[in-house]
Amino acid sequence: MQSRPILILILAGGLISLIAMGSRAAFGLFLEPVSSEFGWGREVFGLSLAIQNIVWGLSQPFASAIADKYGSGRTLVVSGIVYAAGLFLMSQTGSAMELHLSAGLMIGLGLSGTGFGVVIGSVGRAVPEEKRSMALGIVGASGSLGQFLMVPMGQAFLSSYGWSMALVLIGCCALLMIPASAWVRGRAEDSAAAGAASLSAAIREAAGNGSYWLLFFGFFVCGFHVTFVAVHLPAYIVDMNVAPKYGAIALSVVGLFNVIGSLASGYLGGKYSKKYLLSTLYFLRAALFVAFILIPISPVTIIVFAATLGLLWLSTVPLTSGLVAVLFGPKYMTTLFGFVFFGHQVGAFLGAWIGGVAFDMFGSYDIVWWMSVGLGVLSGVLHWPIREGLTVTRAAASTG
Template sequence: MHPSRPLHGLSIALAAAALMAITMGSRSSFGLFVAPLNAATGLGLVTISFAVALNQLLWGVAQPFVGLIADRHGSARVIAVGGLGLATGSALLPFVGSAAELVLALALLAFAGAAAGSNGLLLGEVSRRVSAERRGLAVGIVSAGGSAGQLLLGPTSQGMITAAGWQQAMLGLAALALLALPLALMFRESAGRPALSAQESASMPVRDALTSPAFWLVTGGFFVCGFHVSFLISHMPGVIADCGLPASLAGWWIAVVGLCNVIGSLLAGAAIRRGSMRRVLMVLYGLRALGVATFLALPKTEWVMLGFAAWMGLTYMATLPPTVGLVGKLFGLRHMATLVGVVMLVHQIGAFLGVWLGGIVLTVTGSYDWMWHADIALALLAVAIHLPLIERPATQQSAPSSAPATPAAAAAAVLRPAGAG
């Protein structure tokens, strides 16, 4: 970003944060609709869990394609079309009566949501339009926007469901999605982009980045993130009910997660400006494992539930700024929307498994115990797979200066050799 236009960079970040609030807030509150949807349709928890899990997966599948389309035709058009699709899909959902109709409605929501407010699209645009010294904070603001949406829409959706029924609450979310149309104007090409630095212009080609072991280590960590967050958002209302606690607690649980998410996202955005993104991610995943283990050991009271929400909220979307930052730092910004789209696709594969397996495990065993243990194991695995990473651009880590680096050498150079500290 040109130094005379810092407020423009802030306005872009705030517009992206608002879009994230709409899309992520709506997605995060969907778990509140599972029980009333099941009661209204009689489709069963396994069927609904599969449909919701498929929605998570398709949302990820759509993101690389959304990034490519935005690169060719402009992000403003993609966001506007996505907002219309999101409103349409939400408005259709109260009228589904079969498993096929539910799957189709949620598939539309997945593709539209990816276009209106996907991480790859929004964070790619913000990273390109904001100067390097402000980029970490800007990404943190966008991530916090998704958390703020969760904070606001969790109790709001629960209140609307209680007061007017789940159908009216869903129509309210459909109306909210239309706000994406004016927000899309902020992303017009006429708003301008800063010139990329020489280092950022030397981005690794997409094909070479996708063959880099480092790319798949970063992506593997985010797979774990998807498994965690989607299981919690979709199934915590059921966990709360199984513990004999009031149904209204579920809305507040989501709100507390959202509030702490805002704090965690901003702290993570600030932390990556001063320290190692790899270490930030290792700490966050370690804290998740500790949080789940502590939750399992404590009695399930309302205060324990809210404390668990606060703990997990601090780490919830805080993984997004350092993950996106690592992709940009290792592989450059030119193809960031596409590469982050691939990262999000794998994240959503994890989300698919977290939601679907949660329903299967509960149906087969009568409890979520196996899911909690899988959460802990995966979090520890995420800590381990970040150990080999080196945080220098691959274009600076290649072969000796006497010979130009090949793409394969650059891709391999972002891993620590065996025994390195």
Template sequence: MFAQRSLLFLLLAASSVVALSMGIRHGFGFFLPPMTQSFGWSRETFAFALGLQNLVWGVAQPFSGALADRHGPGRVLLLGGLLYAAGLALMTVSSSTLLLSSSAGLLLGLALSCTTYSVVFSVIVRAVAPAYRSRAMGLTAAAGSFGQFIMVPVERGLIDGLGWMPALFVLALMATLLLPLAAPLNRAYRAAPALPQASGGMLRAMAQAFAMAWAQRSFRLLMAGYFVCGFQVVFIGVHLPAYLRDHGLSGEVASLALALIGLFNIAGTYSAGQLGSRRSKPQLLVAIYLLRSLVITAFVLLPLTPLSVALFAAAMGFLWLSTVPLTNGVLVSLFGVEHLGMLSGAVFFSHQVGSFLGVWLGGLLYDRTGSYDVVWWLTVLLGLLAAAANLPVREQLAPGAAQRA
């Protein structure tokens, strides 16, 4: 395991990667009104592109995670930074549905799979002692929330001050900052204790690890719960600004709401990581999904005011990414650390299928009904189902995983 100084440097680099990558994407909802107006799109067109982004992110995540497990995160992060910058720049000329789906959907989805949790967690779990892994993952996940807190008002300010097209070019330049952060994470991976590699090629090793995981009921239930997490947070993150605008609230209220989600998520995610080191992680997940359903119900039923929006954002923010360190912590308890990047990516794929449906259905049902009401109530119902799915999950090493713990 790392010395304290080296560990702090690793966590700083990993947190910076997640903060920048997640921070930029959390402001995409502000581009929905100006881009749809400029190109004459429906909301479904923009929502489908971002839904595709989440789906591509989920499909690619097990492979980028497996590459990081096997060869280190350096090249994966370099590729992700380049794809991120290219995708943002090409969004400025994406005047058709196909072009937008290729830039905002395909390229940015691939970029996010290379620059977020599964890749950086594959390093952290190797470098951090088992007793502190949950806390370290909570701290790193909280950095994503700090990135949202910082980047959401920055992106809205860029759009208001420069216009949506120059704002995308500025964000593309910011994405290149991911490139130099690849080096310290790769050095940390090389310095961590070596783990045995499965025989055969990477695809065979992935298939063997996934088959072992899929045989465990707890793994399948985690995937079900994470599907709901993706549906809820991406629907809210992308469609909340438009929802508030439809109800006569200003852009400042929407910007404040997304910033508050990011701010309170710092505390919520870090707290989840801390509690996960002492309490049952599945039980904490049950509580999070139940609380999300209660918060959304109150938000839909109460009068919509700037105060109610702020309270909703603060409460949802505390619950926003708190599932990330807990879910990954359960995976470590079940399967050890050798294949964490790949298995985390596999569970995350389920999250992103939910993300795709949340953002796309939000746009589709709005265009069909003129309201987001059906989707709001669907998020409530799914939250209750996710809580029920996590109740039977158990934290115990799976058969066949002992030698790789």
């Protein structure tokens, strides 16, 4: 593939990630107004987003396998339609069950095809190994740029039109993913990239690899962290008697600084050990959470916290997906990253749900913040023993 088509692929994939991940990042803004209008506890909205994340995780390996077999473009088109439809139906919700079906089930299914998994696999197959880490960093940075752009846009929609019309307008933005999907094409079988002889062989090889499972459980922690913060930080800020606008500002700042973090992660991942970079990221997250818990909260500390967290936010994505390609080759990277991403989404389910349950039970998020600290340390430890190199099967294939 020539450089120009690769550039178009990266730009189109980046646009899809921008819209999909940016829209998702804005959902936390709707927790308080939707819950207040219907008289719900925060567990209801939190459970809807927890369902969204676990459905996303459960369906991600299947969406990835479909993309590997039948093509990324078709998978992205169908998923984009489902995502937009979920947003439109969410705007009309009138009961907890309707919220669970729209915000939870439908958007979760839509994210499985439009989130990082399918786009990362297409980019990973197309880009040469020496440039792959940076290309994956650009895709990750695009998702973060979406958070920076779409969270304040969502807040502006909320302030001007109310939560229902705000969701309709975000749904219109989601429709832009459909034409962009035409440029993100390709199947695993059409690729000359290194990897197992078949999809089933790739899955068997990964399932028997201890380093792959360490990646799985480590990425679980990332899902817990980012979803707890994205869903509950705006409400936590209001609880701390800080103006609600700082919730949107904080999430936007996280997105802005993660553009820097993701690009830096992609660059450093091409030069240094990915597993040690991941361990460092998780240890730094744990230290940051401790500081945020102990230092009195104010607009200044919120912005400093958000900026620092942004550098560490989705910087894990290019490193984790890059390690999958290092271990097993990029040919079936979409599917193999999809299974690792399921671990991320189990953590995301628990981060969204436990945050709501903890608040309804104890009237604060303190216990969940400390859980986040412990999990950050655990993930830092889990990445350390990963064997960062060719698997036996791939090494044999590359020399045979």
